[in-house]
Amino acid sequence: MLVFVGVLVLWEIVVSVFGIQQFLLPRPSAIAAAFAERFDELITVGRNTLVEAVGGLLIGGVAALAFAFATARWATASRALLPIAIAANSVPIIAFAPIMNNWFGILNPLSKMMVVAVLVFFPIMINTLRGLTLVDQTSLELMRSYAASERAVFAKVRVPNALPYIFTAVKVSATLSLIGAIVAEYFGGAQSVLGQFIITEAAFFRFANAWAAIVVASAVSVAFFLIILAIERVAIPWHASARTRDAS
Amino acid sequence: MTGAVVRMRAVQKVFGGGADQTHALDAIDLEIPKGAFVSLIGPSGCGKSTLLRLIGDLTQATGGTIEVNGKSAHRARLDRDYGIVFQSPVLFDWRTVERNVELPLEMSAIDRRARAERARAMLALVELSGSEKRYPWQLSGGMQQRVAIARALSFEPALLLMDEPFGALDEMTRERLNLELLGIWRKTGTTIVFVTHSIPEAVFLSTRVVVMSARPGRIIDVIEVDLPQPRNDLTREDERYFAFVTRVRERLRGGDSAQVAAKTRAAAM
Numbered sequence: 001m002l003v004f005v006g007v008l009v010l011w012e013i014v015v016s017v018f019g020i021q022q023f024l025l026p027r028p029s030a031i032a033a034a035f036a037e038r039f040d041e042l043i044t045v046g047r048n049t050l051v052e053a054v055g056g057l058l059i060g061g062v063a064a065l066a067f068a069f070a071t072a073r074w075a076t077a078s079r080a081l082l083p084i085a086i087a088a089n090s091v092p093i094i095a096f097a098p099i100m101n102n103w104f105g106i107l108n109p110l111s112k113m114m115v116v117a118v119l120v121f122f123p124i125m126i127n128t129l130r131g132l133t134l135v136d137q138t139s140l141e142l143m144r145s146y147a148a149s150e151r152a153v154f155a156k157v158r159v160p161n162a163l164p165y166i167f168t169a170v171k172v173s174a175t176l177s178l179i180g181a182i183v184a185e186y187f188g189g190a191q192s193v194l195g196q197f198i199i200t201e202a203a204f205f206r207f208a209n210a211w212a213a214i215v216v217a218s219a220v221s222v223a224f225f226l227i228i229l230a231i232e233r234v235a236i237p238w239h240a241s242a243r244t245r246d247a248s
Numbered sequence: 249m250t251g252a253v254v255r256m257r258a259v260q261k262v263f264g265g266g267a268d269q270t271h272a273l274d275a276i277d278l279e280i281p282k283g284a285f286v287s288l289i290g291p292s293g294c295g296k297s298t299l300l301r302l303i304g305d306l307t308q309a310t311g312g313t314i315e316v317n318g319k320s321a322h323r324a325r326l327d328r329d330y331g332i333v334f335q336s337p338v339l340f341d342w343r344t345v346e347r348n349v350e351l352p353l354e355m356s357a358i359d360r361r362a363r364a365e366r367a368r369a370m371l372a373l374v375e376l377s378g379s380e381k382r383y384p385w386q387l388s389g390g391m392q393q394r395v396a397i398a399r400a401l402s403f404e405p406a407l408l409l410m411d412e413p414f415g416a417l418d419e420m421t422r423e424r425l426n427l428e429l430l431g432i433w434r435k436t437g438t439t440i441v442f443v444t445h446s447i448p449e450a451v452f453l454s455t456r457v458v459v460m461s462a463r464p465g466r467i468i469d470v471i472e473v474d475l476p477q478p479r480n481d482l483t484r485e486d487e488r489y490f491a492f493v494t495r496v497r498e499r500l501r502g503g504d505s506a507q508v509a510a511k512t513r514a515a516a517m
Contacts, residue, residue, distance in 0.1 A: 144306055145306065146352050
């Protein structure tokens with residue numbers, strides 16, 4: 001926190017002392033003023049973009065989980081689907097944004113959600129698949145000694161083993177989803193979203209406003225990440241990241 | 249029925265095929281009577297763990313017959329006739345100690361209350377009462393292995409297979425767990441097959457020590473250890489105990505030197 005305040009103060013001083021032009025880098029105080037002035041609008045655009053990001057994360061996440069489960073469950077599916085998925089991952093997904101606008105309607109938030117969905121699909125899918133398949137071999141032998149069905153092995157070993165992997169991927173994807181949503185918005189669409197707000201304000205040289213929007217974007221992104229972190233703590237309290245050794 | 253829990257006839261296990269094939273086990277004839285405590289001992293690579301896995305139907309023999317509880321090893325596994333303990337405890341991090349012990353009971357669709365009761369009883373047996381709600385990572389290595397034993401015995405199998413269960417533990421813990429294991433064996437009457445590479449451990453625990461040689465894994469000798477029961481710390485200081493340790497050691501060395509001789513002959517040819 002102290003470091004953060006220090007950076008802001010230094011920023012303020014450097015900008016005034018060296019007489020840096022406002023359109024290059026506005027002073028923090030100017031950004032704060034812009035934030036206060038356009039507060040209601042910033043909250044609205046922030047919320048609209050967050051809805052796109054969350055929606056996209058849900059669509060992409062559910063699809064990725066389904067894909068990973070099917071792949072882990074049926075070896076034939078794995079052989080057929082995995083190479084396609086890996087090839088698809090090397091496609092620069094953001095290039096699809098205009099196509100998505102075309103498919104789902106440029107004003108429809110779904111077009112932005114789909115960009116986000118495609119963006120988060122691969123990290124979530126591959127991590128889930130890793131968690132489902134990278135299971136300790138002795139655990140599998142143990143289950144075999146109980147004559148456990150494939151279904152029981154899945155429910156009692158593979159899925160719990162995958163949960164930490166899934167949460168790691170979703171945390172990364174939370175940040176990614178906001179980036180995806182904002183960049184997709186740059187390609188046009190409804191006006192009251194972060195991406196369009198930044199473009200418009202920058203076009204009219206109101207850079208302090210654009211910076212205020214960036215602050216909102218960052219805050220939304222961090223908040224999103226923290227919410228998922230909190231869910232993780234509750235969902236998998238046994239995991240190493242949340243462990244507290246008892247006193248005894 | 250002669251009361252043998254395990255009966256192996258001319259069992260053979262070959263890994264791989266063609267030029268790369270290795271004879272892990274060859275000409276294994278072994279009978280393990282009900283209630284016995286049998287140790288399998290031999291140099292690393294002698295196939296003692298493979299032999300244990302064959303009994304548990306975790307791997308299949310390439311020749312010969314294996315009977316467990318009077319049926320095929322495969323049938324016995326499906327009937328959950330044995331419990332198994334590995335060198336690592338293989339406890340699930342996401343389950344509390346008691347839920348780990350309950351795991352095999354869940355497979356048999358035993359209701360929740362009976363499961364909890366059984367888990368408590370088993371944890372009492374391995375002297376871990378009070379640790380029910382803790383997680384595996386909150387326990388020491390020795391305690392974790394005791395949980396694994398409780399889990400293996402929770403459904404009262406006729407046979408307990410143990411694959412170097414105390415191999416990763418320090419000497420003090422190992423000796424204490426040896427004593428506890430003997431106590432459990434006496435209380436439950438379970439037949440135990442125990443893989444180890446420690447001669448003193450094998451002699452101290454067993455009613456019978458199976459000495460094996462390496463590549464191909466063969467049984468060189470079966471030594472009846474008729475030290476008095478119940479065994480305790482004094483057993484370890486008994487002269488006859490030392491005599492047995494020496495005998496097993498000599499048999500193991502004999503197996504090795506015979507092999508060295510065979511290799512020398514092969515090299516000379």
